[in-house]
Amino acid sequence: MADKALSEKFTGKVVRQVAMNARRIIVLCFIVAVLSSAWALTRASRWSAWSAAIVPGSTSSSISASAGALGLGDAMGGLAGLGAGMLPEPAGIDVTLATQILGSRRIQERVILKYDLISRYKAVSMERAVKKFGERFSVSLSPEGIIFVTAEGSSRTEAAAMVNDIILFANEELSTLITSRSRRSRIHTEYALALAYDSLEASRNAMEEFRARSGLIFPEQQASSMMDVMAAIESEMVSAGAVLSGLSGNLSPRSAIYAQASAQYRYLENALRVRSTEGDSLSIFPVMDSMPGFLREYEVLVVNIETRSAVYLFLRQELESLRIEESKESPTIEIIVPPTPEFLRAYPKRAVMVLTHVFIAFSLCIIWIAFLTWFRSVLDSPESGPFVKGVLADVRNQFRRRKNGSAKK
Numbered sequence: 001m002a003d004k005a006l007s008e009k010f011t012g013k014v015v016r017q018v019a020m021n022a023r024r025i026i027v028l029c030f031i032v033a034v035l036s037s038a039w040a041l042t043r044a045s046r047w048s049a050w051s052a053a054i055v056p057g058s059t060s061s062s063i064s065a066s067a068g069a070l071g072l073g074d075a076m077g078g079l080a081g082l083g084a085g086m087l088p089e090p091a092g093i094d095v096t097l098a099t100q101i102l103g104s105r106r107i108q109e110r111v112i113l114k115y116d117l118i119s120r121y122k123a124v125s126m127e128r129a130v131k132k133f134g135e136r137f138s139v140s141l142s143p144e145g146i147i148f149v150t151a152e153g154s155s156r157t158e159a160a161a162m163v164n165d166i167i168l169f170a171n172e173e174l175s176t177l178i179t180s181r182s183r184r185s186r187i188h189t190e191y192a193l194a195l196a197y198d199s200l201e202a203s204r205n206a207m208e209e210f211r212a213r214s215g216l217i218f219p220e221q222q223a224s225s226m227m228d229v230m231a232a233i234e235s236e237m238v239s240a241g242a243v244l245s246g247l248s249g250n251l252s253p254r255s256a257i258y259a260q261a262s263a264q265y266r267y268l269e270n271a272l273r274v275r276s277t278e279g280d281s282l283s284i285f286p287v288m289d290s291m292p293g294f295l296r297e298y299e300v301l302v303v304n305i306e307t308r309s310a311v312y313l314f315l316r317q318e319l320e321s322l323r324i325e326e327s328k329e330s331p332t333i334e335i336i337v338p339p340t341p342e343f344l345r346a347y348p349k350r351a352v353m354v355l356t357h358v359f360i361a362f363s364l365c366i367i368w369i370a371f372l373t374w375f376r377s378v379l380d381s382p383e384s385g386p387f388v389k390g391v392l393a394d395v396r397n398q399f400r401r402r403k404n405g406s407a408k409k
Contacts, residue, residue: 010373010374010377013373013377014369014370017369017372017373018366018369021369025362028361028365029358029361029362029365032357032358032361033354033357033358035357036353036354036358037350037354040348040350040353040354041350043347043348045154045347045348046136046152046153046154046159046345046346046347047152047153047154047155047156047158047159047341047342047345047346048150048151048152048159048341048342048346049150049151049152049153049156049159049160049162049163049339049340049341049342050148050149050150050151050163050337050339050340050342051148051149051163051164051167051335051337051338051339051340052146052147052148052149052335052336052337053146053147053149053167053333053334053335053337054145054146054147054333054334054336055094055095055098055145055147055331055332055333055334056334094331095141095145095147095331096141097174097177098147098174098331098333099139099147101170101173101174101177102139102147102149102166102167102170102333103138103139104173105130106173107166107169107170107173108130108133108134108137109126110165110169111133111137111162111165111166111169112126112129112130112133114165115153115158115162117129117133120154121133136151136152137150137151137152137162137166138150138151146336147333149163149166149167150163151163151166152346152347156341156342157341159341160339160340160341161339163339164335164338164339167333167335170333171332171333174331174332174333175332182322182325182326182329183326183329185322186322186323189315189318189319189322190319192315193312193315193316193319196308196311196312196315197312199308199311200305200308200309200311203301203304203308204305206301206304207301207302210294210297210298210301214294216298219291219294219295219298236268237265237268237269240261240264240265240268241265243261244258244261244262244265
């Protein structure tokens with residue numbers, strides 16, 4: 001049996017039909033290109049920006065990055081220990097956690113709320129806005145442990161700001177989510193430091209109240225000065241008593257000199273008594289009887305202040321050490337390539353859009369011509385043609401009868 005000619009084959013018939021309808025296909029593709037261009041001009045432009053970041057202290061290789069992404073960091077660490085450094089160590093949980101935080105829903109919601117993307121996307125809920133923003137935002141981890149963050153905005157500046165805010169929000173979330181031993185210790189130390197400060201302030205207030213009530217600013221120095229003053233008064237009183245005893249043998253009690261010496265002696269005696277028991281308003285020192293009690297109270301207050309000051313200083317030093325330790329253990333994301341906007345816009349790609357739509361239109365035309373060619377061959381076939389024509393006639397009769405019946409009614 002001889003082979004059919006190319007013109008009688010299905011492929012040849014399709015090619016002939018395409019050639020016969022080439023002008024129509026070109027016109028249709030031209031119309032599609034014009035409409036696609038007009039539609040692309042009405043689309044809001046979007047620009048893309050990207051940034052590269054790392055987690056300091058976490059190094060990764062292609063094997064270790066995959067293991068960290070799959071949660072196999074501990075297993076890789078054990079293999080590294082068994083291999084005595086021959087196998088690359090995994091990036092650990094730091095890079096994986098930072099990547100998950102960067103792409104988390106909480107970060108996306110904060111960005112959406114800050115830039116009011118719900119109204120811009122015309123979304124009816126936060127769920128729709130997150131879904132649409134997820135199509136314009138991506139976080140990827142390279143085998144070398146470098147995190148790439150990409151986002152799209154209505155302008156180059158906004159896209160770069162979005163990328164920067166995403167990394168900033170992720171660092172804030174990491175600082176609150178890390179619950180290491182140092183962090184827990186730091187929190188408890190901060191609470192203890194606050195209590196120690198309140199206790200120290202209470203002791204200082206008690207000391208201030210004691211000084212205002214007793215008048216003793218430096219009790220030990222003031223007590224020593226008071227003893228010197230009373231010793232001087234007592235020495236002068238002894239001298240006055242000796243003079244008075246000497247005058248009593250030669251002068252009568254009614255003489256002026258004897259009266260002056262007696263008055264001086266009584267004054268010194270009264271001053272010594274007053275400063276020992278009652279005190280007067282002219283003295284800057286408290287009475288001698290109350291001095292031992294004041295000194296005892298002062299010593300208790302000094303011990304309390306020194307003890308609580310020592311506790312406060314110790315807790316301050318411990319807190320600073322824990323903060324340093326926490327900063328070493330807590331992963332932070334550091335930018336190695338600042339947010340950089342792309343020169344060309346991310347959407348719409350008008351040339352690609354027009355070419356894609358024209359190609360789709362051309363493909364549909366070819367498919368439609370191939371279908372019509374096949375259908376005509378089926379109708380022209382002596383085997384299936386009468387059956388298909390009969391089925392089409394029955395279908396037309398059904399619609400024609402329904403139409404005529406509705407007209408009669």
